[in-house]
Amino acid sequence: MAQMTMIQAITDAMRVELKNDPNVLVFGEDVGVNGGVFRATEGLQNEFGEDRVFDTPLAESGIGGLAVGLALQGFRPVPEIQFFGFVYEVMDSISGQAARLRFRTGGKFSAPITFRSPFGGGVHTPDMHADSLEGLMAQQPGLKVVIPSTPYDAKGLLISAIRDNDPVIFLEHMKLYRSFRQEVPEGEYTIPLGKADVKREGTDLSIITYGAMVHESLKAAEELEKEGFSAEVIDLRTVSPLDIETIIASVEKTGRAIVVQEAQKQAGVAANVVAEINDRAILSLEAPVLRVAAPDTIYPFPQAEAAWLPNYKDVIETAKKVLTF
Amino acid sequence: MASKTQNAQLDAKKVLEAVENQFTTLQILNEEGEVVNEAAMPEISDEQLQELMRRMVYTRILDQRSISLNRQGRLGFYAPTAGQEASQLASQFALEKEDFILPGYRDVPPIVWHGLPLYQAFLWSRGHLAGGQIPDGVNVAIPQIIIGAQYVQTAGVALGFKKRGVKAVALTYTGDGGTSQGDFYEGMNFAGAYNAPAIFIAQNNRFAISTPVEKQTAAKTLAQKAVAAGIVGIQVDGMDPLAVYAAVRDARERAINGEGPTFIETLTYRYGPHTMAGDDPTRYRTAELDNEWEKKDPLVRFRKFLEKKGLWNEERENEVIEQAKEEIKAALKQADAAPKQKVTDLMNITYTDMPDSLKEQYEIYSAKESK
Numbered sequence A: 001m002a003q004m005t006m007i008q009a010i011t012d013a014m015r016v017e018l019k020n021d022p023n024v025l026v027f028g029e030d031v032g033v034n035g036g037v038f039r040a041t042e043g044l045q046n047e048f049g050e051d052r053v054f055d056t057p058l059a060e061s062g063i064g065g066l067a068v069g070l071a072l073q074g075f076r077p078v079p080e081i082q083f084f085g086f087v088y089e090v091m092d093s094i095s096g097q098a099a100r101l102r103f104r105t106g107g108k109f110s111a112p113i114t115f116r117s118p119f120g121g122g123v124h125t126p127d128m129h130a131d132s133l134e135g136l137m138a139q140q141p142g143l144k145v146v147i148p149s150t151p152y153d154a155k156g157l158l159i160s161a162i163r164d165n166d167p168v169i170f171l172e173h174m175k176l177y178r179s180f181r182q183e184v185p186e187g188e189y190t191i192p193l194g195k196a197d198v199k200r201e202g203t204d205l206s207i208i209t210y211g212a213m214v215h216e217s218l219k220a221a222e223e224l225e226k227e228g229f230s231a232e233v234i235d236l237r238t239v240s241p242l243d244i245e246t247i248i249a250s251v252e253k254t255g256r257a258i259v260v261q262e263a264q265k266q267a268g269v270a271a272n273v274v275a276e277i278n279d280r281a282i283l284s285l286e287a288p289v290l291r292v293a294a295p296d297t298i299y300p301f302p303q304a305e306a307a308w309l310p311n312y313k314d315v316i317e318t319a320k321k322v323l324t325f
Numbered sequence B: 001m002a003s004k005t006q007n008a009q010l011d012a013k014k015v016l017e018a019v020e021n022q023f024t025t026l027q028i029l030n031e032e033g034e035v036v037n038e039a040a041m042p043e044i045s046d047e048q049l050q051e052l053m054r055r056m057v058y059t060r061i062l063d064q065r066s067i068s069l070n071r072q073g074r075l076g077f078y079a080p081t082a083g084q085e086a087s088q089l090a091s092q093f094a095l096e097k098e099d100f101i102l103p104g105y106r107d108v109p110p111i112v113w114h115g116l117p118l119y120q121a122f123l124w125s126r127g128h129l130a131g132g133q134i135p136d137g138v139n140v141a142i143p144q145i146i147i148g149a150q151y152v153q154t155a156g157v158a159l160g161f162k163k164r165g166v167k168a169v170a171l172t173y174t175g176d177g178g179t180s181q182g183d184f185y186e187g188m189n190f191a192g193a194y195n196a197p198a199i200f201i202a203q204n205n206r207f208a209i210s211t212p213v214e215k216q217t218a219a220k221t222l223a224q225k226a227v228a229a230g231i232v233g234i235q236v237d238g239m240d241p242l243a244v245y246a247a248v249r250d251a252r253e254r255a256i257n258g259e260g261p262t263f264i265e266t267l268t269y270r271y272g273p274h275t276m277a278g279d280d281p282t283r284y285r286t287a288e289l290d291n292e293w294e295k296k297d298p299l300v301r302f303r304k305f306l307e308k309k310g311l312w313n314e315e316r317e318n319e320v321i322e323q324a325k326e327e328i329k330a331a332l333k334q335a336d337a338a339p340k341q342k343v344t345d346l347m348n349i350t351y352t353d354m355p356d357s358l359k360e361q362y363e364i365y366s367a368k369e370s371k
Helices: A006-020 A044-048 A060-072 A084-104 A134-138 A151-163 A213-226 A244-254 A268-284 A302-308 A312-323 B004-022 B046-071 B085-093 B108-113 B118-126 B149-164 B182-193 B225-229 B241-256 B287-294 B298-308 B314-336 B343-348 B356-369
Strands: A002-004 A024-028 A053-055 A076-080 A114-119 A144-146 A168-173 A182-184 A197-200 A205-209 A231-235 A238-240 A257-264 A290-294 B100-102 B170-175 B198-204 B232-237 B262-267
Touching (some): A002 A006, A006 A024, A006 A044, A006 A151, A006 A182, A024 A060, A044 A053, A060 A076, A060 A084, A084 A114, A084 B149, A134 A144, A134 A168, A134 A238, A134 A268, A144 A151, A151 A168, A205 A244, A213 A231, A213 A257, A213 A312, A231 A244, A244 A257, A244 A268, A244 B356, A257 A268, A268 A290, B046 B108, B046 B241, B085 B170, B085 B198, B085 B241, B085 B298, B100 B149, B118 B314, B149 B198, B182 B225, B225 B232, B225 B262, B232 B241, B241 B298, B343 B356
Parallel strands (some): A024 A053, A024 A076, A076 A114, A114 A168, A144 A168, A205 A257, A257 A290, B100 B170, B198 B262
Antiparallel strands (some): A197 A231
16 A cells, blocks of 8 residues: 555546546646646646546636536546635536536436535635635535545545546645645545544544544544543545434434534534534533634635634634533 | 827727628528528528428417417416527527537527427426436437526537547527626637537527617627637528528538537527516517518518428418427427426435435425325
């Protein structure tokens, strides 16, 4: 097994699927010769040719429309949206078209498109590059929204996303691209979409989270351990549809939960998780379910980013409120 | 003395004027049904001419029936088509079965003539999911509601043909208003950049709901918008079935020969309202303008042309009208027989594999529905 960063694992997943299925096409702005602005498609055009891996004109709606049209022709497109903040330019192609293709055709056609895109804060990008917009996407029936937190998960989830017959939004946190390496198996393996992963077992508190916040939560859990609290960390991996079963099993075991997201607090995934817990496990709760989230402002200017983004200290603080309720 | 910049500006204006003046209207049949441009006459047999006329007459009846069925509450969403028969039907007539059509919401007749059963078109209008279940081998998309979205998808369908090595084209329609959308430019630009076999049609019926084309753009013609994308643009008399047929046939030939996409502006007019949902054209159109365009009617001129050739007469026309009425009646009956639509049916078609969270809701609705 090779040690890989998350971005290497993502490239590897595309390589596996380009090899596996001649209908897989990878395209987007600068994904060809340049290998993508983050090098996610490094070497793929060289290996598979310009017919399979190709650059597009600079227009996100065009990219989304191209993907839908190619899906109508039986292809399995893997378009890249260069930064997820640009998604507003392609919202119609994603939510108005791809997510509805199966519905609109009474189940006759599907749109097996995987929209890959970097997102996430902490890397000092300009405006419109770092926003966590998964809540926006999770509100659209017909779509699946996947956010890996490790290289191993990224590869297995991306292969599953590409093989899925429905459109998937696959969000790659920029800060995790090269932050650490992990053993990643060669060749193909899949991780099912819609299944959460218990990243750390515990008995006193469930921390439900995803993306970069998985790592802040794990760090917080280690600190809490030192103080005698045993925290379980659940990585959702897919934020839509939610793995409610895993969430509820954990909450029923621990009796206490917090939900941690990098996105602003308003609406969003964490609010949905809290609602599901209230619907299904309120009698198991020893304390209210609290959220750790960014404040409800526009994504900050880089100089305020560190103070704005939730971190492990915020997780500890909120965890303690719930643990000592 | 004019400065250097001023001179450059003067030249730039000349360039624009020169470009705009290049776009003249292709017409083959004039309003009297006379061939005015023999050189542009497409290769088309007498039987094909009769078939195209049959379709135009049939579709005019379909439009009249659809309007009255809508008023009776027997059809749902409907965008009238009378006036646009040459634009819609001669363009489809120039295609082959393997070509793929991506229609806008007014372009139901072209996809019906391309193979979508009429009863399904009625079900689509009524808002029944079976309306969208396009039969295998019928190469059409469901009518697009978002103006312009079909243009970017057309680039994808066309690129798909190219990648598969299939000698076929993707053809799409929008209106004059649609040419203001970003997707309009993106679609043509993508298809141009990939040299994909696409045909983009803008049926310029002069009004986007109520907004006249003069307020839509500073461009003198819509056809010239192709220039910026580096693709062929042509303006045709959209009330002339032979001009539309010739332009699409030519575009198709170039596309499958690897010569890239074409944009066609058809000058046409819709006699009716924008849709049957309360639009009142008298608020934004004059009777004089309506009359002026009705004189250009595609059926009138094509009928005159065919009658002179001995290919059409009143008897034949009446047969078509009767046939249309019978088939419309039969299609309605078939649409009426569609099963009542259930919420659980909708749940079944939202995802390929239903997620657990939706399965839970499915059980609830399934129990309600079985009561």
